[in-house]
Amino acid sequence: MDRIKAIGAKAPGHGEGGAFFVRGERISKRRTFTFLQHLCDIFRKKTSDKTDKEKREMADILIVEDELSINELIRRNLGLAGHRCTQAFDGEEAIELLGEKTFDLVILDIMLPGADGYEVFDQTHGIPVIFLTAKSELSDKLKGLTKGADDYITKPFQMLELAARVEAVLRRTKKAKTCFELDNVKLDFEKRLIFVDDTPADCTPKEYELFETLVKNRNIALSRERLLDLVWGYDFEGGTRTVDVHIQRLRAKLGLERQIVTVYKLGYRLEAPV
Numbered sequence: 001m002d003r004i005k006a007i008g009a010k011a012p013g014h015g016e017g018g019a020f021f022v023r024g025e026r027i028s029k030r031r032t033f034t035f036l037q038h039l040c041d042i043f044r045k046k047t048s049d050k051t052d053k054e055k056r057e058m059a060d061i062l063i064v065e066d067e068l069s070i071n072e073l074i075r076r077n078l079g080l081a082g083h084r085c086t087q088a089f090d091g092e093e094a095i096e097l098l099g100e101k102t103f104d105l106v107i108l109d110i111m112l113p114g115a116d117g118y119e120v121f122d123q124t125h126g127i128p129v130i131f132l133t134a135k136s137e138l139s140d141k142l143k144g145l146t147k148g149a150d151d152y153i154t155k156p157f158q159m160l161e162l163a164a165r166v167e168a169v170l171r172r173t174k175k176a177k178t179c180f181e182l183d184n185v186k187l188d189f190e191k192r193l194i195f196v197d198d199t200p201a202d203c204t205p206k207e208y209e210l211f212e213t214l215v216k217n218r219n220i221a222l223s224r225e226r227l228l229d230l231v232w233g234y235d236f237e238g239g240t241r242t243v244d245v246h247i248q249r250l251r252a253k254l255g256l257e258r259q260i261v262t263v264y265k266l267g268y269r270l271e272a273p274v
């Protein structure tokens with residue numbers, strides 16, 4: 001930051017042609033160029049980090065609702081929650097958008113001008129759907145449909161409730177990751193195996209469970225007592241020393257001495273990229 005503050009630029013017309021100065025001294029064009037490039041790199045890295053992070057958490061949601069104020073309310077709230085929303089105000093527009101783009105979720109009103117919600121639903125082809133409906137529209141047809149839809153919510157609704165349902169549906173429908181990788185270590189949740197350099201590690205079932213628990217709670221400090229409860233069960237009568245012994249073995253077997261961190265006076269934490 002100091003370097004940036006120390007830089008001053010004189011406007012053309014002072015006889016310097018817009019040159020840059022560091023602590024009062026004019027710097028060469030080449031140095032200026034290198035320095036500006038450096039600043040651009042920092043900026044580019046910062047913005048790309050952000051978009052990568054956002055990409056991971058963001059869902060593409062299509063909001064189909066003809067009442068402008070409701071549509072806008074939903075868009076604003078889900079936008080604040082970090083989702084990317086597309087708005088459609090009638091059925092035909094929704095069907096068109098479904099043909100053009102892929103969505104992670106559709107929030108779908110029933111009574112719509114153009115094609116109604118049922119017709120739009122037929123075009124969702126497996127995309128999770130939350131129906132928005134007035135109580136009076138809760139017909140048998142909708143009840144039948146909701147077997148295929150993921151949820152429905154009756155109007156008037158609380159925005160908080162809709163947001164919670166959206167997150168729940170997204171969680172349920174997100175493709176479950178079957179593997180976790182950290183450096184040369186891979187945990188396969190389905191096979192219940194840990195691989196080091198693609199070779200199955202010689203871990204006991206308890207060591208596996210301990211590592212799985214650390215992975216599922218990665219970047220969170222877990223107390224020895226909590227680990228005992230989670231891995232050995234509430235009725236386990238041994239002491240917390242058991243946890244320490246198993247952690248030592250895991251670290252050695254997986255070569256994760258650096259990543260399985262001891263949290264002073266508490267327990268352990270697995271440090272892994274989020």
Ligand code: CA
Nearest residue numbers: 066109111112
């Ligand atoms: Ca409507």
